[in-house]
Amino acid sequence: xxxxxxxxxxxxxxxxxxxxxxxxGWDINGNANGGYLLxxxxxxxxAVAGRPDPISVTAHYLAPGKPGDVVVDARSVKxxxxxxxxxxxxxxxxxxxxxxxxxxxxxxxxxxxxxxxMAGGPPVLPPIEQCIPxxxxxxxxxxxxxRLDVHLRSSDVGFISGVKSGVAETAGYLSFAxxxxxxxxxxxxxxxAFPPAVFNLELDAGWVPTVELxxxxxxxxxxxxxxCVFRTRFVSGSMxxxxxxxxDSDGTLVAxxxxxxxxxx
Amino acid sequence: xxxxxxxxxxxxxxxxxxxxxxxxGWDINGNANGGYLLxxxxxxxxAVAGRPDPISVTAHYLAPGKPGDVVVDARSVKxxxxxxxxxxxxxxxxxxxxxxxxxxxxxxxxxxxxxxxMAGGPPVLPPIEQCIPxxxxxxxxxxxxxRLDVHLRSSDVGFISGVKSGVAETAGYLSFAxxxxxxxxxxxxxxxAFPPAVFNLELDAGWVPTVELxxxxxxxxxxxxxxCVFRTRFVSGSMxxxxxxxxDSDGTLVAxxxxxxxxxx
Numbered sequence: 001x002x003x004x005x006x007x008x009x010x011x012x013x014x015x016x017x018x019x020x021x022x023x024x025g026w027d028i029n030g031n032a033n034g035g036y037l038l039x040x041x042x043x044x045x046x047a048v049a050g051r052p053d054p055i056s057v058t059a060h061y062l063a064p065g066k067p068g069d070v071v072v073d074a075r076s077v078k079x080x081x082x083x084x085x086x087x088x089x090x091x092x093x094x095x096x097x098x099x100x101x102x103x104x105x106x107x108x109x110x111x112x113x114x115x116x117x118m119a120g121g122p123p124v125l126p127p128i129e130q131c132i133p134x135x136x137x138x139x140x141x142x143x144x145x146x147r148l149d150v151h152l153r154s155s156d157v158g159f160i161s162g163v164k165s166g167v168a169e170t171a172g173y174l175s176f177a178x179x180x181x182x183x184x185x186x187x188x189x190x191x192x193a194f195p196p197a198v199f200n201l202e203l204d205a206g207w208v209p210t211v212e213l214x215x216x217x218x219x220x221x222x223x224x225x226x227x228c229v230f231r232t233r234f235v236s237g238s239m240x241x242x243x244x245x246x247x248d249s250d251g252t253l254v255a256x257x258x259x260x261x262x263x264x265x
Numbered sequence: 266x267x268x269x270x271x272x273x274x275x276x277x278x279x280x281x282x283x284x285x286x287x288x289x290g291w292d293i294n295g296n297a298n299g300g301y302l303l304x305x306x307x308x309x310x311x312a313v314a315g316r317p318d319p320i321s322v323t324a325h326y327l328a329p330g331k332p333g334d335v336v337v338d339a340r341s342v343k344x345x346x347x348x349x350x351x352x353x354x355x356x357x358x359x360x361x362x363x364x365x366x367x368x369x370x371x372x373x374x375x376x377x378x379x380x381x382x383m384a385g386g387p388p389v390l391p392p393i394e395q396c397i398p399x400x401x402x403x404x405x406x407x408x409x410x411x412r413l414d415v416h417l418r419s420s421d422v423g424f425i426s427g428v429k430s431g432v433a434e435t436a437g438y439l440s441f442a443x444x445x446x447x448x449x450x451x452x453x454x455x456x457x458a459f460p461p462a463v464f465n466l467e468l469d470a471g472w473v474p475t476v477e478l479x480x481x482x483x484x485x486x487x488x489x490x491x492x493c494v495f496r497t498r499f500v501s502g503s504m505x506x507x508x509x510x511x512x513d514s515d516g517t518l519v520a521x522x523x524x525x526x527x528x529x530x
Contacts, residue, residue: 055504056525058323060350060368062343077354077364083476085325087352087364089342099342099352101366103476107502114503114528115468118435137501163405165272169381170385203380211348211368212321214479216525223343234518237484238379239320241521253499253500256506258523260481263379 006180007147008189011036014044018072022092025143030178032208034259035145035192041090041098042188044072048083049104053184057102058214065093080195082109107184107220115182121259122247123229125153131172132157134195140206148193149225168197168232173225182226184217184254187206190226191215191244191257197232198240204264211239213259224249228243230257238263250265270413271445273350273454276301279309279337279448287357289332290408297330298409299475299524300457306355306363307453309337314349315367317347322367328360335362358471372449372485386391388436390418396437397422399460405471407429413458414490425462433462433497433505438490447491449482449519456480456509456522463505469529476504478524484490489514495522503528 004010011023013145020043038059046054081106090098103234106238124220125131129150138160152172158164174190182190196208227247232240244257269275285308289303303324311319339353355363378454390396391484396416401407403425417437423429437456441447447455461473492512498507509522 056325058366058477058479058495060321060366062350077361085327085364096342099350099366101323101325101364110504112502115500117466117497117500119433119470119498143339144525168384201382203382212323214323214477214523216506218504232382233384234483234521235380235382236518237375237377239375243479251500256499258479
């Protein structure tokens with residue numbers, strides 16, 4: 001493997017045999033963050049696809065990830081003119097952590113192409129200095145948060161102080177702590193990097209495992225902090241969706257995400 | 266294969282070897298409807314999962330479906346206590362039409378379980394008699410529409426008369442034409458059964474192929490017409506998402522869908 005300047009690149013490195021390693025420090029209370037797992041798996045899938053950008057990637061989460069060796073077992077299903085589609089799994093020993101399908105392409109080719117229709121824009125956020133830095137300590141340890149610079153809108157952090165907003169929405173800014181630019185692969189991490197929006201509801205929602213996470217990458221992010229918002233509209237049958245929007249510093253929509261997650265029954 | 270009372274069941278039948286047949290009449294201008302393809306594939310995946318209800322199913326669309334023999338090649342990845350996860354493909358000869366991953370479970374076990382939070386409700390629709398029946402003729406032939414009873418809100422059908430609303434939203438009622446109850450498997454069909462919401466925009470959007478479609482099934486539908494709404498918020502880089510909500514006649518949210526689709530470049 002090549003030397004990498006940034007810790008994210010070291011932590012998602014996959015060799016030509018699909019071998020990699022879940023690094024320590026990307027976890028929440030001992031379990032690897034779901035976005036980190038998606039980025040590791042996505043890095044392996046992308047190599048097999050042979051295209052630079054994830055366009056749509058879906059992972060089903062089957063077992064928690066712990067630091068140690070992993071393999072991305074990926075197979076190309078279609079190599080088309082515009083896109084390549086890959087199926088695969090992220091495994092640790094004989095355990096499948098994630099089962100995936102993904103389509104990859106080259107977003108530099110479609111930048112600014114075609115008609116635009118935007119029924120909405122970036123989340124309205126106060127200046128970053130007026131937001132609350134998300135820390136790795138708190139109700140339970142989130143070492144993962146030391147990898148990122150996440151600044152949350154102050155109305156969305158009541159779950160830390162105990163005064164919850166009652167609205168399932170979390171918004172704020174995101175960058176890598178070590179200054180690594182956020183590229184399209186890193187958007188897979190970003191899609192699961194914020195505290196769950198349901199933390200702002202009066203629910204018993206400490207542990208909300210992801211069943212499935214899909215990320216659509218729509219554009220290559222410009223440099224600078226991303227503006228992100230995650231919303232849950234419907235909690236029912238002990239399940240909920242969480243929809244994310246990720247906008248770059250130029251106000252371009254760069255990713256949409258949706259996950260299905262579980263509440264304790 | 267067993268005799269089936271309803272045409273949908275005949276059209277999605279899969280034998281123990283995973284063999285089935287794409288039936289004529291479920292197409293749009295000669296290509297099988299994407300929701301129909303998802304239902305056929307989902308029926309094969311569900312058999313391998315051994316659970317009654319799709320929970321989250323994702324398909325990547327790689328080639329159009331034509332009437333004829335198909336195979337659902339599915340493999341169980343995890344059989345858990347609550348869910349089973351399956352990976353697979355829908356193939357026709359040596360062509361992969363859909364590549365899929367899906368998680369299945371038993372929704373009768375979680376009905377009404379846990380906390381509820383609903384930031385929204387069913388789409389507001391006029392009585393069904395005041396809606397416009399979607400017909401199989403029009404700008405181009407949609408034989409698929411003879412299989413269903415779709416009644417659209419009159420403000421959403423301007424794309425037929427040429428006076429477009431300018432809002433990427435389509436809402437209406439849906440039932441099977443032959444009275445088959447809509448079960449959780451049929452919700453996979455429903456997720457792609459409406460005219461694209463972008464038809465209501467001033468775009469050159471006659472042929473908008475699906476790249477990827479994910480359906481979350483949240484509850485078992487009660488009898489009676491479903492209320493559906495499909496919305497596109499962001500068209501950019503010649504791609505757009507379409508988000509669907511499906512509600513049953515009791516006002517229960519039964520499915521959420523999201524697809525990534527392409528505009529002509």
